[in-house]
Amino acid sequence: MTDLLRTPLYPLHVARGGRMVPFGGWEMPIQYTSILEEHRAVRERAGVFDVSHMGEFEITGKDAAAFLDRLVTNWPSTLGDGEVLYTPMTLPSGGCVDDLLVYRFGREIFWLVVNAATAPKDLAWVDRQAKAFGGDVKIVDLSSGVGEIAFQGPLAQEVLGRLTTFDLASIGHFEVARGVDVDGCTVTISRTGYTGEDGFEIYARPEDASSLFEAILKAGRGDGVLPCGLGARDSLRFEACLPLYGQEISEDITPLEAGLGIFVKWDKGAFIGKEALLSQKEKGPSRRLAGLELDERAVPRPHYPVLHEGQAVGSVTSGMISPTLGRPLALALVRADLTSPGTPMAVRVREKEIPAHVVKRPFYRRENRK
Amino acid sequence: MNVPDGLLYTEDHEWIRVEGTKGRVGITDFAQDQLGDVVFVELPELGRRLTRKDVFGVVESVKSMSDLYSPVDGTVTATNPALADHPELVNQDPYGEGWMVEVELGENGTSGLLTAGEYQKMTAAGGH
Numbered sequence: 001m002t003d004l005l006r007t008p009l010y011p012l013h014v015a016r017g018g019r020m021v022p023f024g025g026w027e028m029p030i031q032y033t034s035i036l037e038e039h040r041a042v043r044e045r046a047g048v049f050d051v052s053h054m055g056e057f058e059i060t061g062k063d064a065a066a067f068l069d070r071l072v073t074n075w076p077s078t079l080g081d082g083e084v085l086y087t088p089m090t091l092p093s094g095g096c097v098d099d100l101l102v103y104r105f106g107r108e109i110f111w112l113v114v115n116a117a118t119a120p121k122d123l124a125w126v127d128r129q130a131k132a133f134g135g136d137v138k139i140v141d142l143s144s145g146v147g148e149i150a151f152q153g154p155l156a157q158e159v160l161g162r163l164t165t166f167d168l169a170s171i172g173h174f175e176v177a178r179g180v181d182v183d184g185c186t187v188t189i190s191r192t193g194y195t196g197e198d199g200f201e202i203y204a205r206p207e208d209a210s211s212l213f214e215a216i217l218k219a220g221r222g223d224g225v226l227p228c229g230l231g232a233r234d235s236l237r238f239e240a241c242l243p244l245y246g247q248e249i250s251e252d253i254t255p256l257e258a259g260l261g262i263f264v265k266w267d268k269g270a271f272i273g274k275e276a277l278l279s280q281k282e283k284g285p286s287r288r289l290a291g292l293e294l295d296e297r298a299v300p301r302p303h304y305p306v307l308h309e310g311q312a313v314g315s316v317t318s319g320m321i322s323p324t325l326g327r328p329l330a331l332a333l334v335r336a337d338l339t340s341p342g343t344p345m346a347v348r349v350r351e352k353e354i355p356a357h358v359v360k361r362p363f364y365r366r367e368n369r370k
Numbered sequence: 371m372n373v374p375d376g377l378l379y380t381e382d383h384e385w386i387r388v389e390g391t392k393g394r395v396g397i398t399d400f401a402q403d404q405l406g407d408v409v410f411v412e413l414p415e416l417g418r419r420l421t422r423k424d425v426f427g428v429v430e431s432v433k434s435m436s437d438l439y440s441p442v443d444g445t446v447t448a449t450n451p452a453l454a455d456h457p458e459l460v461n462q463d464p465y466g467e468g469w470m471v472e473v474e475l476g477e478n479g480t481s482g483l484l485t486a487g488e489y490q491k492m493t494a495a496g497g498h
Contacts, residue, residue, distance in 0.1 A: 019406075035432045036407045231406070231433055297454070299410050299430040320432060321409045350428070 007052035008147050008206040009213055016227055024117025026053040028230050035231035039323040042195050042236055046153030047228035048216045051201070052209060055119030056142040057126060059110040063135030068102060068110060070271050071129055073255055073264040079104035084174045084190050087263050089122070090273030094254040094280060098122050098245055101192060103176050111142075113201075115245045119143060129272065147209025151216055152199030152236075154366075159220040160200060168200075183215040194233060196240025196364055238318050241291065241331065241362035247302055247317045248289060248331055256280055257333065259289045259361070287314060290339040291361040294328035297321070298349045300356075306332045307346040307353060313338055316347060322363060329363050330356070371493065372399040374465055378480050379489035382423075382439040385465065388480060395441060396469040397429060397460065400493050405431040408460040413449040413470060420444055422478065426471060429460065441483055443476030 004027040013020060018029030029050070031038060041047045059068060068076035074087030083104055089097045098118045103111040114122045123141050130137045151160055157168050163183040171177050176190035185208040193199040204212050217225060234244065243249050249258045256264065256277060264277060294300060300319030305312050319330030330347060338345070343358040377385045383401035386393040402408065410430040420426055420440040427438040449471050452459055460468040484492065 030433065031406060034407050235432060297410060298412075299435065301435070323432075 005053070007050055008209045009050040009052060012210045012213060013050065018227075018229060021230075023230055024053065024115070026116055028053060029227075030231045031229040032227050035229070035235060036323050038226055038228040038232035039235050041224060041226040042153045042197055042228060042232060043324055044154070045224045045226075046151060046155040046159055046197075046199070046220055047226050047232065048213055048220075049150040049152070049228050049230075049233055050148075050209075050213065051150045051233075052147045052206070053116035054143075054148050055112075055114040055116060055122065056146045056148075056203070057112045057114065057123060058138075058140045058142050059112060059126075059130075060108055060138045060140075061136035062108055063133070063137050064108050064110055067130060067133045067135065067137045069268055070133060071126065072100070072102065073271060073273065073277070074102070075265040075268045076102045076104065076110065077268075081106055082176050082178075084176050084192055086174075088249065088255040088258075088260055089125075090255065090271075090277065091251060092273055092276060093251075094256075094273045094276035095251040096245070096249040096253060096255060096258075097125050097251065099243060099249060099260075101190075103190065105176075105178060113148075118245060145206065147204045147206045147212075149202045149204065149209060149213055149216070150193055150195075150199065150233075151202060152193045152195040152197045153225075154198060155220065155223050155225065156197070156199040159223060159225055160216065162219045163215055171200075183212060185212055187212070194242055195236035196242070196362065197236070197366055234318075235320060235323055238320060238331070239322055239324055239329075239362070239364035241364075244318060248333075253333065254280060254285065257285045257287055257289065285336050287333050288336045288339045289317070289361075290314075290332055290334050290343075291359045291363060292316075292319075292330040292332050292345055292347065292356045293359045294330070294347055295355040295357065296328075298328055298347070298352070298354045300328060300330035300347045300349065300354075304330075305348040306330075306334050306356075307348065308335070308338050308344070313345075319347075324364055328354075329359070331361075371403070371490075372465070373486045373490045373493075375486045377465065377486060378441065378483035379486065380439060380441045380483060381492065383493075384439060384441050386441045386480065386483065387465075388475070391475055392447065392472055393442060393444065393475055393480070394469050394472050396464055397438070398489070399464050401436070402461045402464045402468070405429065405434060405436060407432050408457045411453045411457050411460065411470060413453070414446050416446055416449070418446045420446065420473065422482065429470075438470065440473070442473060442480060443478045444473035445476070446471050447474050448472035
């Protein structure tokens with residue numbers, strides 16, 4: 001095994017009985033007690049995750065906003081201070097280098113928060129594109145100096161509110177506040193997440209991350225707040241149909257194929273991948289992401305073939321028996337003309353063809369969205 | 371880790387409880403713990419003839435799946451009907467309510483299986 005990286009919370013995970021597994025070059029807890037229990041905690045109460053393996057790059061300079069408009073498909077220069085957006089970052093081919101969040105802290109100060117497994121590749125890509133772009137753009141990899149904790153679930157605001165005098169309600173969906181004091185630590189907090197629930201992502205100094213994680217658990221002990229691993233993070237994001245890099249999107253899958261067209265802004269001028277994506281849009285992609293429900297109990301897993309009238313028409317990108325809904329569901333890249341809800345399909349699970357049909361995405365949407 | 375005496379075990383983490391000419395088969399506490407939350411168990415048809423080490427089913431947890439290997443030669447006489455709606459019984463009670471199949475033992479009986487002590491030693495040594 002190659003050397004795995006560890007987050008500042010590694011000792012805490014081990015002390016709390018986290019089952020450590022390799023993920024994207026990092027040694028991370030997949031669960032502490034049970035993926036299903038942790039999943040339920042986030043849907044019904046709240047759960048806290050170590051996501052310090054994510055990468056953070058700071059992009060500064062007079063031309064930073066213009067550079068970002070060229071780098072990604074969404075429109076970072078439309079952000080105001082304290083606003084956040086989600087975006088794919090594409091190759092000239094239209095395939096995805098990664099998907100990420102862009103934070104704006106000032107007219108010339110941005111952060112990119114990228115996936116752990118792709119962070120080194122992303123940094124090289126962003127650096128190279130910045131050089132090609134020219135102008136006043138500086139890129140600094142902050143990753144090793146930032147601990148990140150996600151605190152997600154309907155009780156997240158109430159519980160986190162016990163640790164700060166800051167008015168958390170003033171942070172809107174996809175907004176961020178800096179310099180917030182939480183339990184004596186100065187942190188950056190955004191109302192963002194990867195679970196389909198309300199909640200926060202908290203960026204802290206690495207040396208504060210463990211005490212913050214424990215402080216949140218302590219503040220939420222009476223409410224059944226649990227520490228959660230990557231297993232629940234995956235099942236939660238799956239139900240909410242949030243893409244996972246390497247499964248729903250990759251260098252071979254475009255945002256249009258992955259159903260992320262609303263994050264591609266055609267009116268903003270040139271960006272990397274625009275020509276390829278525009279041509280794909282005009283012709284219509286030959287495959288698209290669809291939600292499937294299996295009509296019998298089985299576990300659809302990535303790469304299982306998807307069939308329509310006996311013909312192979314695609315494959316599963318993610319799938320599981322949904323912990324919240326109790327039904328076997330899958331995301332699958334399939335022939336583009338077969339994505340209307342109700343379309344009959346089948347998924348080959350080992351030697352069996354399990355009947356299935358297309359259903360609407362997302363599978364799960366929380367009530368009372370803010 | 372719970373490894374009851376009186377049962378026999380395989381290197382693949384199945385157990386068998388023999389009573390007369392029949393044996394009831396499941397997976398061990400160690401196995402269920404390694405798998406995590408079990409969400410689906412695929413079991414064989416009644417009457418299927420098994421040879422020792424045949425794959426007789428599959429147990430799927432949230433994150434992984436694992437083949438089930440027959441500890442003995444024999445014929446499937448029953449499968450646990452409760453697992454269809456309650457696969458979590460495999461986690462909650464691996465040696466009881468979480469049993470998987472019952473087989474009529476073939477000629478070779480229970481040869482080649484591990485005792486509780488031997489199985490415990492194997493898993494303690496970091497067995498797969």
